[in-house]
Amino acid sequence: MPKRPSVQTTAAPLIPESPTYDKLRDAAAGCRACPLWETATRTVFGEPVGRPHGGPRVMLVGEQPGDQEDREGRPFVGPSGRLLDEALEAAGIDRSQVYVTNTVKHFKWKGEEGGRRLHAKPTTTEIRACLPWLAAELRVFRPDVLVCLGATAAQALLGKDFRVTRQRGEPVDSDWARIVVATVHPSSILRAPDPEARERQLDAFIDDLRAVARLIHGLGASGEGAHASP
Structure with a gap:
């Protein structure tokens, strides 16, 4: 009897050798590492708002794209993104120094209401399947500060026992970046x-x-981020 084809359980085999942002984005467009691609419109990869010398200082990681992000193919362009922009400006963080992305790159939804598809929380298996993309983004950009927005991103990167409610805003030791901080997701607001x-x-x-802005300032203009974990 012929062997059944192996099931691809993570995106790891899809990560290009010597990855760059453009290579990663192009490879992720065809990702089939979990079933979410079947009901999503497209892969929504991370996006650097500007191209400052040395790359973005801050990487913001949410849970997954929402309805509007899935339609437009860009992260944080819906209501949560507009609130995030408002908060970044109020905090004094230059948006051109920020890279925004999500833990899961496809939109998971569970029905419609008023013409809008309703968000569904990704499973541990779906998060694990997508995590190699996020790890590769961190290796490429090496941000000074990594900010986890919400419990899904924080627990994916800092462990399932991490609680945003207990440790929000506090720098956390991690191999993912020089400094890691967790806070709430704008959608919760x-x-x-x-x-x-x-x-x-x-x-x-x-x-x-x-x-986070004070941490960036304390690192200085020439601070280099740490390598991300594989």
């Missing part, structure tokens, strides 16, 4: 029950990003 709660949560989020 948008889900606040009332305007007052939203304002309080946004202020706390901006405070976390101000701490």
Whole structure:
């Protein structure tokens, strides 16, 4: 009996040798490492907003693209992205020094409401399948500061026992980057029950990003990020 073809369980075999951003983005466009590609419109890869000398100082990592990101093929262009832009500006972080990406590169959804597809949380298997892309992005850009936005990104990179509620805004020792910080995902602020709660949560989020801005300033203009883990 002929052997059944092996099942590809992670994106690791798809990572190009001597990867560059363009090589990674092109390779990820055809990723089939987990079933999410079947219902998503396209791969939504990370995006450097600017091309400053030496690469972005900060990498922001969320959970996965949302409905609008999936349609446009760009990360953080929906409501969460607009709130993130507002918070970055308030915190004094130059958007041109930021790279934005997600732990999972395809949109996972579970039905529609009002013409908008509803987000579904990715599984551990789906996160594990996609993690080689994120590891490769970190190797290419070597940011000074890595910011995990929300529990999915934080636990994918810092371990399943990590709790954003306990350690938000605090620098964490990690091989992924020179400095790693976790905070909430902007989408959690948008889900606040009332305007007052939203304002309080946004202020706390901006405070976390101000701490990141101080860390960048403390590293100096010539600081080099650490190599990411394989």
